Amino acid sequence: MTAGAPAAVAPAAAPEQGRRRPRAGRRRIRRLTTRDRLVITVLLGLPLLFTFVLVWATTLASIGLSFTNWDGIGSAKFIGIDNYKELFTNYPPFATAIWHNLLWLGFLALVATPLGLLFAVLLDRKVRFGRFYQSALYLPVVLSLAVIGFISQLIFARDDGILNTLLGATGQGQHPVDWIGDPHINIWVVLVMAGWRHAGYVMVLYLAGLKGVDPSLKEAAAIDGANARQTFFRVVFPVMRPVNIIVGVITVIEALRAFDIVYAINGGTNGLELLSVLITDNIIGEASRIGFGSAIAVVLLLISVGCIVAYCMTELREEKT
């Protein structure tokens, strides 16, 4: 925010000078007044302060806590990497949770996101009832994942659930599938419900993206003899790069943050373990193993940072070109 003070506004008059010395030569056509600087300092400083203190400082604090055995009440003792050792050698839910989070990411990225893109492409063609279809597909997005978790129980319950009734699997002598109770199946049920919500979100983003594509590009491609598929994959899709990035980011976020839906169904146990659930259980659960929970949080953080760095690299490349 200190950088805000000498900010140079260089829109119109810059070119002639800028051409000779591209970086340093931006002439300041107008200095900011004192009042302008005050406005910028306060209104940029406040959100920066919020983010610094509540997001970044607390994240760093979590990293620090992960090397201690703090239980929330007594004093914290530094125990080195013992928490991590235990995590990788003596804590079976951990590997399951990592696998489930990756599965979540894979499912959203390979099934739900392409489905959302398909919906957007179909609805972008000015079909009749388009607005109805769009609303129906988007509706799940406004629901809370906790509500979706509760609704899933109605549909997938073993004995009188809607799905098993439809399949004719209830009643005497039948062996109905226990969609939610079976630890080998329930993760897929949850993924379907999460994808149900995710596809609508992706659809809306791509609808916006498709509307922003210059129609003359498509016409040019058609004149050059490209068919609909070629036009889409070679011209339209690459042009929507900013939307693609947003969609990618949102897919990763949703996969790493997944929490509410499994928590609402069974508290994230019995086949529905996720990293976020393990953290919450260790930290606010009865055990109150804050140091250990923080170590899991750091692992989740490292996975996120991997994705964040990948995102920053693409943004940086974009900025340079």
Added chain:
Amino acid sequence: MTAIAAGPAPKATGAKDPRAAVASRRVGLHVFLAAVSLLWLAPLLLAVYASLRPYQETAKYGYFSWPHHLSFAYYREAFTQSGMAQHFLNTLLIAVPAVLLTLFFASFVAFCIARVRIRGGFFILILFTAGNLLPPQVMVTPVYELFTRIPLPYWMSDSLTMYDSYWGVIAIHIAFQTGFCVFVMTNFMKALPEELREAAIVDGAGVWTQFWRITLPLCRPALAALATLEFAWIYNDFLWALVLMSSGDKMPVTSALNNLKGQYFQDYNLLAAGSVLVALPTVILFFILQRHFIAGLTLGATKG
């Protein structure tokens, strides 16, 4: 797409009547879209249906059966037994200030990055966006410890700390959600025409006027879309309220739903009624704001 259908398409389809091919494809498209829409709406419709029927009936005949009794009894029960009116009010007390402040701050940050082009703006953008990508669970404990140590006067919070007060939950939502909004608003503002603002600068307008009077009104479509999303997200969040509040009567409505689950675990129909009640405000909001929403989508890059 339309250009292709109108232009060289007839040549490509050759001998077949091109109009018949287009018509049959159109029917196929509608069948597909209608089926998918129905599939997408089914869980909600079935939840509404289940909530209108007594538990004894659905237990006996299954959820997918003709109704014998329909009533709103579960809604009355869910609403009164969990004190939902109070929880709805709590949610508004948290979500409305959080959304407004988030949008305000995010717009200004985006304005500084995209329009004033302050030095280091790009890194500020990264800082906010990357912060929004962090999983909230990573921050839970330190935020909790921090808030229990920040004192507040009694008129602001009867717990005398940031912990167990609306202020704390609002603050964390602002800190967390600003990142996403900064990202969206920066992209949106970069696409806006510069001429108006340049004219204002020539007329001697300060940064505040350029922002509040010139740029922000042009951002209305993006703000409407973001407000819808953000309200839904903050309304739907239950992690932060769960962690940062201890008094049951201050909890937002999503957590009240969890109470309902605790007390009547076996009665799924009551839970369905509670779920529908909790889902209703965001659904209504979505339908009211849909006009703005679609306007926001179609406007995209504003020209002139």
